[in-house]
Amino acid sequence: MSAPQKAKAGAEKIAVTVSAVVPVTEYVTRFEFTRTDGADFPPFSGGAHTVVSMEDGDRTRLNPYSLMSDPTDLSHYAISVRREDTGRGGSAFMHSQVAPGDAMTITCPVNLFGLDWRAKKHIFFAGGIGITPFLAMIGQLEQTNGNWELHYAARTPESAAYADMLLAKFPTKVHVYYSGQGVRIPLESLLSGQPLGTHAYVCGPAGLIDLVHDTATGIGWPHSNVHSEEFLAPAPGAPFEVRLCKSDKTITVGEHESLLEAMEREGVDAPFLCRGGSCGQCETNVVSADGGFIHRDHWLDDDDRASGKKIMPCVSRFVGTTLELDR
């Protein structure tokens, strides 16, 4: 794949005020924002995400979250955040530090998981907090009387965010499965019974995403009719040193930060959009490397990886003696 034309450090920013913090389940909380300048938000389409900046002491955390609010209501944006106690701290910060009235900064929405409007029918598969993009998609489809159905897997009724609301509003279109009760989404029979022109969308844990792709492929669905979104969080790893040629700097990437975060910490203007290995915006050329890459993104293809000439700094790491990047 080739790098997008104008690589920028994030989408345009919007100053917002936290207008509501609403607990949804034991682990999930909804955050609602209004624009600090009182204007409407820019329009967005279902499946879009925003990157939220969190000022956590001397550290700025930037995490992507799917917009879940109704795309036809631009008076506010809403996200839902699941607290990951073993995560890198972004979701814990949202849960413990953010209160109504707080000033925050988010980016304009970017959509890497949009509806395919050629579809005659949309079938959604959500696992856990992966429900959020579908809430916005459903809002959008309901405006045009779109043909959709949702299959939502959660551990227990108590942990299934928004399941009650969805079931009450769309009793014939929403199906919820509780793994705690031993019930799984019957993927094989669902995918084999869809009318021609159906597009499938999946968001949730990697296991569910892979299962939907594999099941669909196994019965003859083409790849272009199966859409998925998984934001990867950067994984920790051994610290490594990087020489940034254009910036004329040598920096060290710490154990718990990504290469992208390390560049930002050092004031290097590094492009990104999703920070989760999906959008391609952060693609960076490797000038020289003595060692191996840990590629974790969903962007580079096998040839790119084999060439050893590209890395996605938002999620991928390096193990070796020397690495020089064209940045």
Place this chain on the structure above:
Amino acid sequence: MSKFEFPPSIGSRPVWGTLEPRVGQAHLFVADAQGAEAILDVATPELMAAAHIIFITRGTDYADKLRALNPSQFYEGPSYDAALSRIKRVLSDAKMGLQVYISGTESLMGQMTNEAAQAGVPFESIQTEHRGSTARRMQCVHCKGFTEEVETDPFVCCHCGLNLFVRDHYSRRLAAYQGVCVDAEDPGNVPAQKGIYE
């Protein structure tokens, strides 16, 4: 010889492929005349177990050979138009995971690809292979009428009678090449007829 090497042309001219077996829940084969040979080449017992073959004979005698492949359903008819109501019915009942294989003339492949795509079959699930006649389905840009089985350039529009020049310009929506009046400036001054690929 049922295979023909089409000369390189402009971007709008369709490029046909070679059928290959695909994974799928059901397999729909639509072929006319020598297109049957492409089915005979690709058929396997596994494919045939879930196959529906719709064969447009156009005067050929491949039907028995196709029937011998033992597809789960077989239909034989004289023309595409005669088969169309059955094709529409099969597509309206079909589910995602259907694989479509179309072989034979460009006219059949163009029209059948359209029919399948309109029914919602993803383009990635449609395969084509040219066999047999290289005659074209042409649309007259003046009267919009279609003339089938055009083998020569120029030709006479079977609707309005104009002398039409055969272009490589193709419309997927119409499944036809474009025919444009060749003697508009100087009526009667028509170049000598020759085969399209001569």
